[in-house]
Amino acid sequence: MTGRGPGGPVITGPVPGGPVLEVRDLHVQIASRRGLVKAVDGVSLEVPRGEAVGLVGESGSGKSMTLRAILGVLPPEAKVTSGQVLLDGTDLVPLPVSALNRIRGPKLAMIFQEPMSALNPVMRVGLQIAEGPQVHMGYSRSKAAERAVDLMRRVGIPDPERRFRAYPHEFSGGMRQRVMIAIALSCEPEVILCDEPTTALDVTIQDQILRLLARLCRESGVSLLFVTHDLPVVAQLCQSVAVMYGGEIVERGAVEDVFVEPRHPYTLGLLRSAPDVAEIRSSLVPIPGSPPSLISPPPGCRFHPRCGFAEPDCQQQRPPLRLLPGGRATACLHYERCQESLEAEGAAR
């Protein structure tokens, strides 16, 4: 592609203090009848140890595909065409399934949006939680069962000894998601990938699950990569955030920077289009147009056809993700416009 991403030498072995998970210039393509879909097109991101990183975007932005590519569970018609997924310095992309199976669980776990379809409906939940420790950690059956009960208590499932023998259909949506979290935690992974884990839940249950995840993150030092379309959820849980649009990351940085002073017009658009419970706005400002085709994306910046700040040069070159002061980055050539627009808005108030 256009030579994006750091592309430095491959580091082998864990780097102390470095990110636990690093994605470098990842490309995922999906074969379809109408052509190659560039679902993920040069994504680079880092998940620091013990932190929660949000990956936000609308449907079709490539956020879920990025997550699946990291775990190596892409649908059969999709494949990683280039890029690296470094977990503790080891690149997962070229690994065979047998090697990946030793990593999935003990090092990398995932929580899905719909726990009912991710859990085995005919297996007692306790045994599903105990399976990991038995397979990966050499626990005996009884010791693994003890650990499962312990994990169920840790994730807030009431009466775990009795609920151990229950089946997934006997649980509510929120309790099933707690079971999923217990399974993800069972082998003490370093990173948990979360694919919209609270989207199907009611707001009071979502609140309980988010607090649970935040506490686990704090107590056990596990890192989270949290995919969602819901910006306030990221604001509650995550320390840093990456915003995806059309298969690329267009902005990333600390949550309090990106959500308060966005430096990409798409982020600004997302923030202005969503109603907020905390403040009443006279009208919402939608983002005009519709998301780009990923088969033949617009030339230059992919957001330029919908962007109010677009200039002629936006159509000519594909803007790289540029580092800004404060450890944040934007892929907008004219990011100062966001700043000006926010200042004008602040002055108008």
Added chain:
Amino acid sequence: MTGPEPAASPAASGPGAADPAGEAGPLLTATGLSVGFRVGSPAMARRRNEEWILRAVDGVDMTIERGEALALVGESGSGKSTLARALTGLVPLNAGEIRLSGRVLSGRRSRADQRRIQMVFQDPYSSLNPRLTVSSILHELLRVHDIVPRAEVESYSRELLGLVGLTDDALHAYPRQFSGGQRQRVAIARALALRPDLLVADEPVSALDVSVQATILNLLQELRGSLGLTLLLISHNLAVVRHLCDRVAVMYLGRIIEVATTEQLFTAPAHPYTRGLLAAIPRMTASTADEAPAVVGDPPSPLRIPAGCRFRTRCPIAQDICSREDPMLTAAPGQPGHTAACHFAFGEAPPAAAAASSAGLKEEPSPSQS
């Protein structure tokens, strides 16, 4: 048909214009509404210590004023969608009555009555017939209900599309050719085609992306202004409600537990459930991850509704009286428009509130503990 139904007067009113009958009093009053569904068999229910009839809506009184936007909020299983469907006439009532402009709607609604309450559904992908073009969808509707003379059907259809922000090209397109937001516009045009008195929108933006949601919310806002539309908005998203609605009714396990103006509800919620619901919404500012969850536990099954107050199993201030007496909706002193169904809603907090609240938290292990 009987009643003072104003026959279609094409010259007088545009699409969706409110009933010019101009009576005083609320547009809709519902009293004692109940809707139940049979689940399994009586024997099975007895064995499980559950009820046989799932009381989805269990004795609801509500009024909708002309021209207002009323929100119905609550979590899944609270009965808000069933209540909306009952008002629209899509599910039969077990008990209660619905009056529209003062006249009781019968169980089997006449075509003219069906016309007066129209609905927009959540999923615009399944609520439009995939084999009909937009023009055939609208034409069929207009013919059956005889809204405009045949010669004007075409121009009226164009007018409708203009109203929801679609161009004339849309007339000859099939639903699959539209994006989600455009489909929802078609669904709104279909509902407005019959010039309803009340538009019921059941989660109209939940299936849409954030950037598209705003266009539909703005459209509903505009239509309220231009047509004087009365809107009942069902939503679990309180941000949407705050943006669009004048009044809010909160449902929990088949009952309305609080009604207030949007301003009152968001600034001074009276029911402990409403307070918890508001506190549970993720906000853009400042993380609160260290505090205890706003509402503990799961909602009880609607087949095992707790005796007394329905919320007491999750309530931080529950007292003995709450398990004995079912609180009725009562008005705040001096504020007849603000009602709540809690023994301690507007009075002083119960004496042992603080102690009870920590005890309540211990009963159900909350994620913040242990």
